[in-house]
Amino acid sequence: MSIKPKISAIPDAAGEPVSRLPAPLEWIARPLSRLSTSHFNLRAGLTSDTLISVLLIAAGVWYGHAHGNMRLLPAALTVLCGLFAFTFIEYAAHRWLFHGHTGPFEAGHNRHHVDPLGYDALPFFMPPLFMCALGALFTFALPAGYALLLAGVIAAGYAAYGSSHVMIHVHRFKSPLMRRWAGFHNIHHYHPEANFGVTTGLWDFLLGTRYQRQPRQTARY
Numbered sequence: 001m002s003i004k005p006k007i008s009a010i011p012d013a014a015g016e017p018v019s020r021l022p023a024p025l026e027w028i029a030r031p032l033s034r035l036s037t038s039h040f041n042l043r044a045g046l047t048s049d050t051l052i053s054v055l056l057i058a059a060g061v062w063y064g065h066a067h068g069n070m071r072l073l074p075a076a077l078t079v080l081c082g083l084f085a086f087t088f089i090e091y092a093a094h095r096w097l098f099h100g101h102t103g104p105f106e107a108g109h110n111r112h113h114v115d116p117l118g119y120d121a122l123p124f125f126m127p128p129l130f131m132c133a134l135g136a137l138f139t140f141a142l143p144a145g146y147a148l149l150l151a152g153v154i155a156a157g158y159a160a161y162g163s164s165h166v167m168i169h170v171h172r173f174k175s176p177l178m179r180r181w182a183g184f185h186n187i188h189h190y191h192p193e194a195n196f197g198v199t200t201g202l203w204d205f206l207l208g209t210r211y212q213r214q215p216r217q218t219a220r221y
């Protein structure tokens, strides 16, 4: 199976968005834009997203056990909170970052809408760095073991999202349930103002952006 899209990215090397950047940033934006549209980057991203989630979860569990302050119930609650938080991050990033007026992110995502089988994706090292920064941030509010576990679960959600998005665009599901699930995101490609969730439609349901089929106009005589 050839893998293809994941999500939006940095602007195209030859595209207008790069040239809109301040001159000092162009020298870094151009190589990043080339990287973010490469097949290598897509594969490296799927791998590094999975790897960082495993590492963060393992580090959290290890640290919690080593310091004797990790208990099963709070750990299970941390996992549930992480999954729940990820569903909102997925929705918010797609709705307000990739479909907002955000320059490079918006431009990269627009290209995914034009060519869902393209290779546009964030540079592979960005999400893992973000997840590590998130883990460090959580240590201000939580014991380090729980902080790393929480960041690891969010990273696992992101890894699942990346793989799911690729599968939705390259695989034809046979199961009616899976076809319905994939259809939720495919509808977004025809109606970009709706269905911002990819792994789940929960936040579209809660925030009223779930696609509603328009009733057919009946002819009046």
Ligand SMILES: [Zn+2]
Binding pocket: 112, 116, 165, 169, 185, 189
């Ligand atoms: Zn898509």
Ligand SMILES: [Zn+2]
Binding pocket: 094, 098, 099, 109, 113, 188, 192
């Ligand atoms: Zn979109």
